[in-house]
Amino acid sequence: MAIGRRERVRAWFDAQLRPDGEGRAGLGSVVAAALRASGYGAVGAGFGILALYTIPVAVLVGFLSLLGAGRFLVHPTMQWVRTLAGLERRRLHRLGHDVESPYSGPDVEAPRSLRELRADPSARRDLQWVFLHGTWGLILGAVLINMPFVSVRDATYPLWWAFAPSSEQQILSGMIEAQTAPAAALGFATGIAVFALWLLFGPKLLDLQARAGVNLLGPDPDIDLSERVARLTATRAAALDAHAVELRRIERALHDGAQNRIVAVAVLVGAAKREVPATPTGPWRSSAAPRTPSRTPSPSCARSCGRSSRPSWRTAGSPGP
Numbered sequence: 001m002a003i004g005r006r007e008r009v010r011a012w013f014d015a016q017l018r019p020d021g022e023g024r025a026g027l028g029s030v031v032a033a034a035l036r037a038s039g040y041g042a043v044g045a046g047f048g049i050l051a052l053y054t055i056p057v058a059v060l061v062g063f064l065s066l067l068g069a070g071r072f073l074v075h076p077t078m079q080w081v082r083t084l085a086g087l088e089r090r091r092l093h094r095l096g097h098d099v100e101s102p103y104s105g106p107d108v109e110a111p112r113s114l115r116e117l118r119a120d121p122s123a124r125r126d127l128q129w130v131f132l133h134g135t136w137g138l139i140l141g142a143v144l145i146n147m148p149f150v151s152v153r154d155a156t157y158p159l160w161w162a163f164a165p166s167s168e169q170q171i172l173s174g175m176i177e178a179q180t181a182p183a184a185a186l187g188f189a190t191g192i193a194v195f196a197l198w199l200l201f202g203p204k205l206l207d208l209q210a211r212a213g214v215n216l217l218g219p220d221p222d223i224d225l226s227e228r229v230a231r232l233t234a235t236r237a238a239a240l241d242a243h244a245v246e247l248r249r250i251e252r253a254l255h256d257g258a259q260n261r262i263v264a265v266a267v268l269v270g271a272a273k274r275e276v277p278a279t280p281t282g283p284w285r286s287s288a289a290p291r292t293p294s295r296t297p298s299p300s301c302a303r304s305c306g307r308s309s310r311p312s313w314r315t316a317g318s319p320g321p
Contacts, residue, residue: 048134128216155187
C-alpha cells in the first residue's frame with residue numbers, strides 16, 4: 001500500500017511538472033520552465049502596470065464623454081488600448097497561444113465616440129482585458145517575480161540574519177519576524193518551500209495570467225467569420241484598385257509631359273530657323289547653317305500638338321538677329 005501511495009504521489013508530481021505527459025521531467029527542465037514563467041510573468045507585470053495606469057484614464061474619458069466634454073479623447077484613448085492589447089497578443093503568441101487579431105486590417109480606426117465604442121465588440125473586449133490585466137494579471141506577475149527572490153533570501157537567511165539590522169530580520173517578505181536562531185532556521189525551511197512551490201506552480205500561474213488575454217483578445221465569437229472575411233477581401237480589393245489607378249495616373253503624366261516637351265522643343269527649333277536669314281552673314285554664319293537638312297513642323301501640326309507649349313515660347317520671345 002505504501003508503494004502504491006508513493007507511485008500515486010510521484011505520478012501527481014509528474015503531472016504537475018509536465019502536464020502534456022512528454023517523458024519524465026528532469027530538474028533542469030523544471031527549473032527552466034519556472035524561469036521562463038517568471039520571465040514572461042515579469043513582462044506581463046509590466047503590461048499590467050501600463051494597464052493599471054490606463055484604467056483611471058479610461059474611466060475619466062468615459063465620464064467626460066458622457067458630459068460632452070471629452071469626445072475628442074475617446075479616439076486616442078482607444079488607440080492606446082488597442083496598442084497595449086496588441087503587445088499582449090505578441091506575448092501570447094510567444095507563449096504558444098494562437099490569438100488572432102479581431103481587426104480586419106491596419107486601416108480600421110479605433111472608435112471615436114461612445115456610440116462607436118458600444119457598437120464595436122472588439123474594442124469593448126479590449127477594455128475588459130485592460131481592467132482584468134491591470135488588477136489580477138499584475139498581482140500574478142508580481143507573485144511570479146517575487147517567488148524566486150524570496151526563496152533564495154529565506155534559504156540563506158540563517159547565514160546572515162545576525163548581521164542584519166532589526167528592521168530586516170524578517171522572512172516571507174516581512175510576514176514573519178525572525179530575530180532568534182530558531183526563527184532563522186525556520187527561514188531555511190520557508191525558502192525551500194517557496195522554491196518548491198515556484199517550481200510546481202510557476203508555469204500554472206503564468207497560464208492563469210494569460211487566460212484573460214486568450215479569452216478576450218481574440219475575435220468575438222458572436223461575429224460571423226464569413227462577414228469578416230468578406231470585409232477583409234473588400235478592403236484589399238479597394239486598396240489594389242487605388243494602387244492601379246495611381247499607377248495609371250503616373251504613367252499618363254510621364255507620357256504626356258514628355259510628349260508635350262518634345263513638341264515644344266520642335267516648335268521652338270522651327271521658329272528659330274524661320275528667324276535665321278537665308279544667307280547668314282556676320283555672327284550667324286558659324287552657328288545658323290544646318291549641317292543636315294531638317295523638316296520644319298507644319299503650322300497645323302504645331303497648332304494641334306503644341307498648344308500647351310505655344311504660350312511658353314511666345315512669352316519667352318524669339319531669338320533676334
